[in-house]
Amino acid sequence: MGAKVLIAEDESHIAESLGFILEREGHRVETVPDGETVLLRLRGGLPDLLILDVMLPGLNGFEVLKAIKSDPRLNSLPVIVLTAKTQPRDREMAESIGAAIYLTKPYSNRDIVERVRHLTEAR
């Protein structure tokens, strides 16, 4: 049985490919394009995993992550931060807020699939 994965990614081509490969692995995928929608969606029920882009319009990924980790109802959700921001301080920021995994673009599909499997099987 696959996991419920929420993808927050405003680049539609990336979201589309990512959704496709995760669905092929048996996961149920939902994609949202901005930070506010992520939080709205989460308050309606938690998925098993969130894949979160940092450079989202409106609330950015770090702000969304902070909101999740400071909300007792949401903070158990594992989050993969996926970003084109490659500076060490961005990684430190994400990890200090509570990201489970920090992945920089461009990633390999296999890498994403394995990490999603690792995080969802652990639950």
Added chain:
Amino acid sequence: MARTLVGQRIRDHRKAKGWTQAALAAHLHISPSYLNLIESDRRNIAGALLKRIAEALEQPLEEFDGAAERRLVDELGEIAADAEVASLPLDSPADLVARHPGWARALVALHRSGRDRQHAIAALSDRLSQDPFLGDAVHSLLTNLTAIRSASEILESIADLEPARRKRFVSIIAGDSRRLSDVAHALAAFLAKAPAAGGAVTPVEEVDDFVFDNGNHFPALEAAADALAAQAGAQPGAVDAALSAWLRREHGVEVRSSASNGGAVHPPRFDRAAGVLELPDTSAPSTRQFAFALAAAELACGAQVAAAIDGSTLLTAPASRRRAERVLLSYVAGALVMPYSAFQPAAAAAQYDIDLLGRRFGASFEQVCHRLATLRRPGAEGIRFGFMRVDPAGFVTKRLALPGLPLPRYGNACPLWAVYGAFRSPGALVRELVEFPAGERYLMLARTVEKESQGFGVPPRLLSVMLVCDALHADRTVYARGLDLRASAPAVAVGQSCRMCPRRDCGWRQEDPIIDAGMH
């Protein structure tokens, strides 16, 4: 600070002449064993004997005064502070300079070059991380690449992909490839316009070396200034009107007064092409006078300045040559306002009273200090002064080094120097008798100067200007009045900089010393 290094040089020149130690000793009426001690740098010599040796070896005295070597030794000492070489047993830069001066100079040049490149890399790194265009471009590149990679991996890894899906992912690859090309082109165009990294040595350092190499004195420029003053009919103390008239008469230069009206005040500006000298109506008389002199120097003495620059092998970068040109034109302007033949005797007679000389020649405190540091005409020398100007952050904005007291290149000087203390009492002259760790004593004189007052509400731009001379000469100045100049008298215990200073118990210490007392 640095021990005498003349011995090896004497030995080299003696051998070059084909003389034995005994022959030179006989010529000098000293014993061969004493000459041997001198050549082994186990006896410091100066004064008459050094002069006789220079004459015997037919070399200028400067060849043996050790100033250049001492400067080199101090620079090597500063290099020794770097982590990269901290493990080297570099306990005697003086020996390195004495035995292998070429290698020592090369090491200093390489170090400067390396440091300069580090700065360039840091600047580029800052630019890469902070430039908004680059940030956006890199983000776009990575985003497009991610979409292409992910879609192409799907096409490659899934053999039975349905045709509609296959077509869709091929379309994603094509679309993102086009966008990637556009970003790459924009990035290439941006980088093509980016300025190239600087040369191996900074222009400031090259010009610093150039001025030091000339002993802060340029006879050809003094002569050019004298000729121009004669042509313009400028008399010391009142060159303002004569130069203004000369500029108008000979070059049609129009002087315009610009009203400040509470806005930003700019320093005087000379537009040579337009033939306009713009002077703020709030400029001090000394600033106006210097502006006239600078414009006249630019119009009349360009050839002499260019010749001085062309004659030096130290000025390699175009930026250094431009900086040297500005420095030398200011030198000529200073010589116009304070002609050597009038200023040097006046300075000696006034016991180097800076304010008095300023009033006599209509010059500012800084202009007088700068001029005093150039009085090196053979046979008519003034006291040898070093000159330094810093901003409130400690950044050195001008320097004319003094043999034996090099002004730090790689960081700030000792916070106890008068040049910094002057900021505590703006406008007041700070006099300080200081003693360095090896016992050398200097008289430091510093005062803040305010650049182009901007009016109420704008913080004054204060700089601190310092003159410094060996305490041995201090008694020839008015500033020795009331000072006990005996070597046993109290003096402020200073160093060159924390890294170079062995005074471990100093309350001002910011970092550990890298050398011990008596290293040199």
